[in-house]
Amino acid sequence: MKNTGTFKSVLSRTPSRLVLGLAGALAAASGAQAQSMNYGSLEDLFGEAVTTSATGKPQRASEAPAPMTIISADEIAHSGARTIPDVLNRVAGVDVESWGVSGADVGVDGYNQGNNPRLLVLVNGRQVYLDHYGVTIWSAIPVQLAEIRQIEVVKGPQAALFGFNAVSGVVNIITFNPLYDSVGSAQVTVGTQGQKEISVVKSVKLADNLGVRLSAGGWNMDEYGTNSGNSIVAGQRSNGSLRRTASLDSLAQISPTIQAGFEGTWSRADQFEVGAIQEPHQGIYQTHSFKGTVKADTDWGLIDATAYSNHLDFRLRFLNAGTTGEVGTSTDTTVVQLQDLLKLTPSLTTRVGLEYRNNSIDSYPLSGSTTGYQDFGLSNMYDWAIADTVSLTVAGRWDHTWLNHGGFTPVPFTQADYDNRAFDSFSYNVGVVWRATADDTVTVTAGRGIQSPTLLELNNNTVSQPAPNSLIITGNPNVNPTVVTNYELGYQRALAFLNGSAKVSVFYQKTQDFKTISLSTIHVVAGYPSLFVGDNFGESTEWGAETELRGKVGGVRWSASWTWLNPSDHFTFPAGAAPVDYQKSTPKNTVKGNVGYDFGRWSTDLFLVWKSDYQAYYQTMAGVSLLSVSPGLTAQAAISYKVSDDFSLTLAGSNLLRDQTQLSVAPKAERRVWGTATYQF
Amino acid sequence: MNKNKIVLVFTTLGLWAGAASAAEMDAKQVTIAAKALGFLTVKAPAGAKVVVTAGAAPVAAVQAALPAAAVAAGDAAPGAYAVFVSSAAEGKKALAKGTVTVGNEVACVDAGACVIAVETTPKVTIYVSKAAAAAAGVEFDPNFKMMVTEK
Numbered sequence: 001m002k003n004t005g006t007f008k009s010v011l012s013r014t015p016s017r018l019v020l021g022l023a024g025a026l027a028a029a030s031g032a033q034a035q036s037m038n039y040g041s042l043e044d045l046f047g048e049a050v051t052t053s054a055t056g057k058p059q060r061a062s063e064a065p066a067p068m069t070i071i072s073a074d075e076i077a078h079s080g081a082r083t084i085p086d087v088l089n090r091v092a093g094v095d096v097e098s099w100g101v102s103g104a105d106v107g108v109d110g111y112n113q114g115n116n117p118r119l120l121v122l123v124n125g126r127q128v129y130l131d132h133y134g135v136t137i138w139s140a141i142p143v144q145l146a147e148i149r150q151i152e153v154v155k156g157p158q159a160a161l162f163g164f165n166a167v168s169g170v171v172n173i174i175t176f177n178p179l180y181d182s183v184g185s186a187q188v189t190v191g192t193q194g195q196k197e198i199s200v201v202k203s204v205k206l207a208d209n210l211g212v213r214l215s216a217g218g219w220n221m222d223e224y225g226t227n228s229g230n231s232i233v234a235g236q237r238s239n240g241s242l243r244r245t246a247s248l249d250s251l252a253q254i255s256p257t258i259q260a261g262f263e264g265t266w267s268r269a270d271q272f273e274v275g276a277i278q279e280p281h282q283g284i285y286q287t288h289s290f291k292g293t294v295k296a297d298t299d300w301g302l303i304d305a306t307a308y309s310n311h312l313d314f315r316l317r318f319l320n321a322g323t324t325g326e327v328g329t330s331t332d333t334t335v336v337q338l339q340d341l342l343k344l345t346p347s348l349t350t351r352v353g354l355e356y357r358n359n360s361i362d363s364y365p366l367s368g369s370t371t372g373y374q375d376f377g378l379s380n381m382y383d384w385a386i387a388d389t390v391s392l393t394v395a396g397r398w399d400h401t402w403l404n405h406g407g408f409t410p411v412p413f414t415q416a417d418y419d420n421r422a423f424d425s426f427s428y429n430v431g432v433v434w435r436a437t438a439d440d441t442v443t444v445t446a447g448r449g450i451q452s453p454t455l456l457e458l459n460n461n462t463v464s465q466p467a468p469n470s471l472i473i474t475g476n477p478n479v480n481p482t483v484v485t486n487y488e489l490g491y492q493r494a495l496a497f498l499n500g501s502a503k504v505s506v507f508y509q510k511t512q513d514f515k516t517i518s519l520s521t522i523h524v525v526a527g528y529p530s531l532f533v534g535d536n537f538g539e540s541t542e543w544g545a546e547t548e549l550r551g552k553v554g555g556v557r558w559s560a561s562w563t564w565l566n567p568s569d570h571f572t573f574p575a576g577a578a579p580v581d582y583q584k585s586t587p588k589n590t591v592k593g594n595v596g597y598d599f600g601r602w603s604t605d606l607f608l609v610w611k612s613d614y615q616a617y618y619q620t621m622a623g624v625s626l627l628s629v630s631p632g633l634t635a636q637a638a639i640s641y642k643v644s645d646d647f648s649l650t651l652a653g654s655n656l657l658r659d660q661t662q663l664s665v666a667p668k669a670e671r672r673v674w675g676t677a678t679y680q681f
Numbered sequence: 682m683n684k685n686k687i688v689l690v691f692t693t694l695g696l697w698a699g700a701a702s703a704a705e706m707d708a709k710q711v712t713i714a715a716k717a718l719g720f721l722t723v724k725a726p727a728g729a730k731v732v733v734t735a736g737a738a739p740v741a742a743v744q745a746a747l748p749a750a751a752v753a754a755g756d757a758a759p760g761a762y763a764v765f766v767s768s769a770a771e772g773k774k775a776l777a778k779g780t781v782t783v784g785n786e787v788a789c790v791d792a793g794a795c796v797i798a799v800e801t802t803p804k805v806t807i808y809v810s811k812a813a814a815a816a817a818g819v820e821f822d823p824n825f826k827m828m829v830t831e832k
Contacts (some may be wrong), residue, residue, distance in 0.1 A: 438803030
């Protein structure tokens with residue numbers, strides 16, 4: 001990857017390129033005003049990763065008033081990881097439940113489950129979690145690993161900045177900028193279990209003031225358990241794991257102070273996965289999106305206007321009484337955001353944001369009704385450098401949400417139940433960063449986040465009058481949003497002798513108005529026995545602690561972390577009435593270790609993770625079972641050889657320690673090995 | 682030591698400190714300052730003239746950090762793209778000529794005589810004088826401005 005337009009990359013190139021680059025850099029300085037943040041140049045200037053994910057303001061990672069980990073493009077490349085969850089699995093406090101070879105749920109600070117709806121995942125600010133259940137289908141994210149500049153993982157609620165779903169954390173995927181960065185990569189991968197992958201990324205400068213980045217890729221491979229004879233998997237893996245994605249991202253310098261961008265994406269993902277009631281199914285997802293942005297540097301601050309539209313078609317294939325069933329429908333999400341970032345004084349920065357959101361889902365299996373909600377959000381952040389060593393950030397957001405329903409009367413509810421249902425919610429983030437010495441930083445944060453009811457939790461599928469007394473399975477217009485509050489104390493010390501750092505943190509988290517599906521809680525509404533897809537069932541609290549050490553000495557880079565999580569559920573449904581028990585399903589202890597050694601043209605990487613035993617629910621042909629899972633120690637490794645400056649070969653593998661590894665309640669994962677050829681152009 | 686003597690000692694130290702000239706920028710400071718200049722929005726032609734006054738920075742280090750520029754030792758002169766200065770007085774003279782000034786100490790930025798000054802220990806910190814930038818007629822990248830210490 002090359003960064004153009006500033007001094008950054010040219011300083012690391014050959015002398016002849018250096019001179020030419022600097023001449024260009026000096027000449028181009030006027031054109032590249034960077035209303036969009038130039039991550040590469042700012043990182044090069046300050047000598048550390050930079051981010052906007054903590055406050056919306058550009059900041060160094062070390063000064064961010066939030067627990068945060070930033071994974072660089074180099075770390076992704078070294079890891080040999082083939083999916084984003086594989087990359088995230090290396091972060092302390094992040095738990096990955098692998099259901100299949102690509103189906104996975106990612107939890108931050110616990111509470112992981114099938115179709116985990118607590119995480120906000122963004123690509124360059126556009127949400128890529130899917131609104132039907134607030135779930136992220138990672139292989140449907142239309143991004144190739146080779147086009148990712150960095151992945152920012154922010155832990156704890158960040159709703160005051162990002163809005164709904166940012167309750168357990170935020171994963172913000174930042175790609176290379178089509179105007180500033182030059183990137184070209186073609187990869188071909190072949191592996192065991194029928195693995196075949198291809199990935200192409202290329203940025204093109206169409207003019208000095210217009211850049212485009214194109215990417216496409218896909219894979220086919222067998223799911224986990226292909227050879228196990230598992231009847232559930234056998235019935236749901238007919239297509240194996242399939243992925244196809246394509247995206248176009250562009251950015252133009254319209255004037256010295258205005259930039260405009262357009263992004264279009266498409267993706268298709270078929271995968272074996274575990275759903276919200278811990279049921280196995282094959283998910284088939286097809287998405288497309290359009291996004292437009294305008295950024296302007298004005299006397300009133302840095303103004304950013306963004307509008308995007310996400311469309312999802314999904315089908316879930318499941319087994320019912322030994323036969324295959326299928327449900328599926330479509331959702332649409334439109335988001336319009338306007339923000340102004342303004343430095344009021346040299347030490348005080350504010351951000352004001354407005355957001356409008358319109359979400360809807362079509363009824364199924366018969367179309368004819370639509371359920372949705374609209375939301376208006378207003379947010380404000382203040383970042384105050386109280387002294388050279390102390391900063392305070394305060395952010396708040398107010399949301400007004402109102403439901404809508406079109407089509408047939410939503411029996412057992414009435415049209416008025418939807419028309420009159422509205423709620424207000426408030427979220428906040430407060431953070432104090434105290435740089436006690438040049439090496440020691442103490443961070444105290446508190447946050448309150450809102451987990452909005454999802455479309456499936458609100459949806460009503462009625463398109464004709466149900467027979468009297470028939471059981472109705474329906475969304476619930478009266479379900480309340482879940483509220484997550486988190487308090488965290490963190491300490492970080494730079495360790496010069498290790499060229500690294502040590503981190504320690506402890507947190508307390510409370511989840512109120514917890515939402516789930518209880519299959520044995522029947523409500524009677526207008527005379528109809530009704531099972532709600534969305535219902536509130538009390539609260540859960542959690543204590544957690546985390547330590548992490550990392551460093552780089554010579555060619556050896558390494559990290560080690562330990563995470564302890566201790567949730568305590570206080571749910572109001574009868575024991576076993578819902579497939580949820582976080583006290584049992586959360587691994588209490590997780591230890592991760594990573595070591596890599598780079599020498600000459602070779603690069604090596606070994607990642608080990610050990611999780612303590614846990615128990616989780618799983619729907620089988622016989623009903624719901626609480627299964628024990630003992631993942632123990634698992635390993636991933638990669639070794640790369642750089643044949644030339646432009647061409648490299650990588651051999652990588654996962655679940656290397658055993659032939660079959662029980663990673664989750666889903667079928668066991670086989671040992672897998674794959675080879676990748678990468679050509680950079 | 683009585684109170685008067687304490688005052689005398691501090692006054693003497695203060696005079697001594699005020700009289701002392703700041704050290705020359707080292708190569709790392711020069712490199713960071715050169716990178717910071719890349720965030721200016723003003724157009725700088727290839728071969729732009731950069732002047733280094735005595736005691737501001739090693740000329741060779743500036744030339745190494747800005748190889749596309751024409752770097753020379755001397756005093757601020759009209760037409761220069763940037764001047765590395767060793768005092769606020771030099772900075773004010775250069776600013777009067779509409780030149781971007783890079784100071785070898787933060788005090789120059791505090792005095793509004795230097796557009797930028799950098800510290801590299803314990804970590805990279807960049808200081809920008811809004812008044813000096815306005816006097817030089819230059820603007821910085823808006824994201825860059827959010828991450829520096831403005832005076």
